[in-house]
Amino acid sequence: xxxPSSNRKEVRRRNPTLPRDGFGFALAALTLAILLLLATAWVxxxxxxxMSANQFRALWADFVLVLVVLLPLGLLFPAGRSxxxxxxxRRALQSENLIAARVHGAEALTWAWFTLGYAxxxxxxxxxxxxxxxxxxxxxxxxxxxxxxxxxxxxxLKAFWVNVVIFLFAGVFSLVWGLVVAVAKLLPGxxxxxxxxxxxxxxxxxxxxxxxxxxxxxxxxxxxxGIGFFRNLPLEALAVLALTLTYGAYMAEVxxxxxxxxHPSQWAAARSLGLSYSQTLxxxxxxxxxxxxxxxxxxxxxxxxxxxxxxxxxxxxxxFNQARxxxxxxxxxxxxxxxxxxxxxITIPQTRxxxxxxxxxxxxxxxx
Amino acid sequence: xxxxxxxxxxxxxxxxxxxxxxxxTVEEHQVVCLIGPSGCGKSTLLRxxxxxxxxxxxxxxxxxxxxxxxxxxxxxxxxxxxxxxxSFNLFPHMTVLQNITLAPTQVLRMPExxxxxxxxxxxxxxxxxxxxxxxxxxxxxxxxxxxxIVRALAMEPMLLLLDExxxxxxxxxxxxxxxxxxxxxxEGMTMILATHEMGFAREVASKVCFxxxxxxxxxxxxxxxxxxxxxxxxxxxLASIIEAGRL
Ligand SMILES: Nc1ncnc2c1ncn2[C@@H]1O[C@H](COP(=O)(O)OP(=O)(O)O)[C@@H](O)[C@H]1O
Ligand SMILES: [Mg+2]
Numbered sequence: 214x215x216x217p218s219s220n221r222k223e224v225r226r227r228n229p230t231l232p233r234d235g236f237g238f239a240l241a242a243l244t245l246a247i248l249l250l251l252a253t254a255w256v257x258x259x260x261x262x263x264m265s266a267n268q269f270r271a272l273w274a275d276f277v278l279v280l281v282v283l284l285p286l287g288l289l290f291p292a293g294r295s296x297x298x299x300x301x302x303r304r305a306l307q308s309e310n311l312i313a314a315r316v317h318g319a320e321a322l323t324w325a326w327f328t329l330g331y332a333x334x335x336x337x338x339x340x341x342x343x344x345x346x347x348x349x350x351x352x353x354x355x356x357x358x359x360x361x362x363x364x365x366x367x368x369x370l371k372a373f374w375v376n377v378v379i380f381l382f383a384g385v386f387s388l389v390w391g392l393v394v395a396v397a398k399l400l401p402g403x404x405x406x407x408x409x410x411x412x413x414x415x416x417x418x419x420x421x422x423x424x425x426x427x428x429x430x431x432x433x434x435x436x437x438x439g440i441g442f443f444r445n446l447p448l449e450a451l452a453v454l455a456l457t458l459t460y461g462a463y464m465a466e467v468x469x470x471x472x473x474x475x476h477p478s479q480w481a482a483a484r485s486l487g488l489s490y491s492q493t494l495x496x497x498x499x500x501x502x503x504x505x506x507x508x509x510x511x512x513x514x515x516x517x518x519x520x521x522x523x524x525x526x527x528x529x530x531x532x533f534n535q536a537r538x539x540x541x542x543x544x545x546x547x548x549x550x551x552x553x554x555x556x557x558x559i560t561i562p563q564t565r566x567x568x569x570x571x572x573x574x575x576x577x578x579x580x581x
Numbered sequence: 582x583x584x585x586x587x588x589x590x591x592x593x594x595x596x597x598x599x600x601x602x603x604x605x606t607v608e609e610h611q612v613v614c615l616i617g618p619s620g621c622g623k624s625t626l627l628r629x630x631x632x633x634x635x636x637x638x639x640x641x642x643x644x645x646x647x648x649x650x651x652x653x654x655x656x657x658x659x660x661x662x663x664x665x666x667x668s669f670n671l672f673p674h675m676t677v678l679q680n681i682t683l684a685p686t687q688v689l690r691m692p693e694x695x696x697x698x699x700x701x702x703x704x705x706x707x708x709x710x711x712x713x714x715x716x717x718x719x720x721x722x723x724x725x726x727x728x729x730i731v732r733a734l735a736m737e738p739m740l741l742l743l744d745e746x747x748x749x750x751x752x753x754x755x756x757x758x759x760x761x762x763x764x765x766x767x768e769g770m771t772m773i774l775a776t777h778e779m780g781f782a783r784e785v786a787s788k789v790c791f792x793x794x795x796x797x798x799x800x801x802x803x804x805x806x807x808x809x810x811x812x813x814x815x816x817x818x819l820a821s822i823i824e825a826g827r828l
Contacts, residue, residue, distance in 0.1 A: 482670035485631050486684035486736060487659040496683060500674050 232314045234302035235321035239295035242328035246288035249332050249339075256339045257282050263346045285335060288328055295324035354545070361547035365539045369551050372535035376521040379449055379531070383456035383521075384514050390457055391464025398469055401490065412465075419462035424455070425523045431455040432527030452524040460517045464510060471506035472498055508570045515563050519556065582645050584609040584771060585630070585740060590649075591638030592625055592795075599625045601795035602639065607740075607788075610769040614782035614803075617792035618818060623775035624667075626792070627742040630773070631664045643740065660688060663733030664742040667749050669725045671717040671732070677704070678713040681732045689736070696735075703731040707761060723754030727761055734765075741765070743774040779822055783807050791815045 257278045264274065302317035345352050397405075397412040419427070432451045435443040443451070475498045483493040525534035532552045539548035585607040592600035599622045607613050615623045628634045630641060632648065632655040641649045648658045671680050681700035685691040691699075704710045707727045709720075717725055726746055733741060743762070747755045759781050766772065766785045776782055782789055783803045790800040791814070799806065799815045810816045 478666065478668060478670045479672065481628075481633055482666065482672070484655075485633060485659055485664045486732070487656050487688040488684060489656055492687055496687065497672055501672075 229311060231306070232302070232311060232318045234299050234306055234314065235295070235318045235325065236299040236303055238325045239292070239299040239321050242295050242325040242332075243289075243292040245332050246285065246292040246328055249288060249335055250285040252339060253285050253335070254282050256342055260342065260346055263350055266349070285332075288332055288335070291324045291327040291331070295321050295328060298324060356546050356550050358545055358547040361539075361543055361545055362551050365536070365543075365548040365551055368539065369532050369535050369548060369555070372530055373532035373552070373555050375449060375529065375531045376518075379452050379456065379521045379524065379529075380514075380518045382453045383460065383517060386453065386457040387460040387464050387513075387517065388510065390461035392468050394461060394465035395468035395472065396494075398465065399472060416462040416465050419459050420466070422459065424459045424520045425526060427459050428452060428455040428523055429526050431458075432524070432529075448524075448527055448529045452521070452527065452529055455524075456517055456520060459520075460513055463513045463516075467506050467509045467513060468502075470509075471502035474505060475501050504574055508567045508574070511563060511567045511570070515560055515567075518560065522552075522556075583607065584611075584644065585773075586642040587626070587630070587639070588641070589639035590626075590629060590636050590641060592622070592629055592634060593637050599795055600629070600636070603792075603796050605790060605797055605800075607771065607773060609771055611771060611787040612766045612785050613773045614786040614789045615773065615775040615792055616777070616779070616782060616789060616806075616818070617798075621792045622795050623792055624744050627664060627744050627773065627775060630740075631662050631742055632658050633664070656688070660736055661739045662742065663736055663738035663740070664744065665726070665729050665733050665746050667745040669717070669722070669729045669749070671725055671729055673717050676714050676716055677709070677720070677728050680717070680728060681735045684732070685735050700731075700735060703734060704728075707731060721754060722750045723757045726750060726754075726758050730758070730761060730765075739771065741770055741772045743772060743776075745775050745777065747776070747778055777822075777827065779807070779819075779827055791818065793818075 261275075261278055264270070298317045298321035302314045302321055305311075305314035305317055394412050394416060397408050398416070400408055431454055432448060435451060435454075436446075472494075479497055479501070480493060483497040484490075488496065521531060522533040524531055525537070528534075532555060533549070536548040536552045540546050583606040585605075587603060587605040589602045589604060590600050591598065591602055603622075603626060605613075605626075615626065617623060625634060629636050629649070632653070636649050639649075640647055643658070643661065647653065648662075671677075672683070675683065678697060678700055681703065682693070682696040685696040685699070686693055701710060701713060704713055707730075709724060709728065712720060712724065712728075717728070720728065726749075730741075730743075730746070747758050750758065755778070759778065762772070762774070762781075763785055774782075786803045788800060789803045789806040790797045791806060791810070791812075792798060793814050799810060799812045806815065807819065810819055
């Protein structure tokens, strides 16, 4: 007898993979939550001991400590949910309800990850607290003496004004100077070749030079030349010059990338309508490029802001220099922490602004 | 003397000789269709006529006036010769109205109000007056391409170059663009169009030029080119078009 199936198509069927119930993972999350609960209590106990050793007693502090100890209780909620879903998944598997098992299993995983995420953050926080109070609050004493921060704040804020003035001037100058350099690099035709060459050399050179060296050379060097003009300039102006030269190169690169990012077909369309080179730049290319280059320009601006702290190498009394003077009098770095806080305070809003601009641009791009 | 004379034009991109001594004449009110395989230099020829590409040999004359070589005022030339591209190339940051009025106000120094009035009249003609304040990305491909044509027309060119302007369009949007071209042809607009729309070429062309390897290989009235092509290359090209069901 012949096999009758030889010319019949076999129906192929894939065996469905069994979903995992996530029970082990849920259990691990719950264990971790309980361990962290204990760890938090222990760390807060250490804090309490350090406080009593230093004769620090305050009801509000105790209250805060107790609150922190209770904090990880919140972890029990997602961990419990995870375990519950894992149980449901297991039961569904036993009754061979694969779809329900998958749904509950996925839920169990999500809640377990949720637990892990918050547990991780809490762990980092506890480590930081331990670091802070280690060696009888050495870290806290060195960097965060509230009294010293408060005392030095006025002086440092005044010196910080120097940083602000320097970066405002250097910012405006480098924005303008950068555009000049970028346009010089993009000049068309053979006659402009020497100009393009110089502009390229300039950007190459200043992109590779560390700003601290430029500040040093210009701040110390130019007055040494004895040329009247430079000798009489205040140090702050030389710092502005140095930062403008350095960041002008960065800005120029951003402008150039922005202008070149406009598709050649836009040039062709504009020129074919009779618009001149500069009309095309002005009406078609620059307006489209600007949206794209504002975020990177702002990033450069933020970078320059931070580099104003380098001007201390030539003796400008900026916030950092002032803080160092105070710090060496106090034998304590809290004044420098003040400077750090000031820089953070002025930079964060700008960083957020850049993020928002980038996001807005992306949204427009997606839509278009 | 013809309206447009392309004489022995040579165009090279580096070592790649794209136009190899090309000759072409166009009379006023003629519609000339350029056909030929992809890469044969149709776009390049149109871009040379508009001064978007420099040529390495020969010359091009418009109304007897040399429009290639040193000393030519390209911006002035481009007021008389408009070009429309396959990819529309509208300015995405400007409204439809601004797209159309930019060149008349900046190049012809037409007062803003007058330019807008003219632009609106042109938009009314193509039925897109209600889109005047819209941005290009809010328009369909066919609408964008018609706006691009009208943008070129706003400069009142003597000669309009159209480079495969329906190739990037969805099939159902092609006819609205071709209808506009048909109207322009009837009004006597002088046009050179590179196209793969053989049916349309057959219908409106005064002359069809088959380009091959950088020269005009065969030219003649549409009936002759499409029905009795003389050269083997032309026959092969048309056979492949028929095979693809496009003729
Ligand atoms: N800007 C350019 N640079 C270098 N080569 C080019 C450029 N533009 C076109 N070419 C070349 O010229 C030839 C003809 O191109 P094109 O005129 O676009 O042909 P068609 O429009 O007939 O398809 C092609 O080989 C193409 O690679
Ligand atoms: Mg082409």
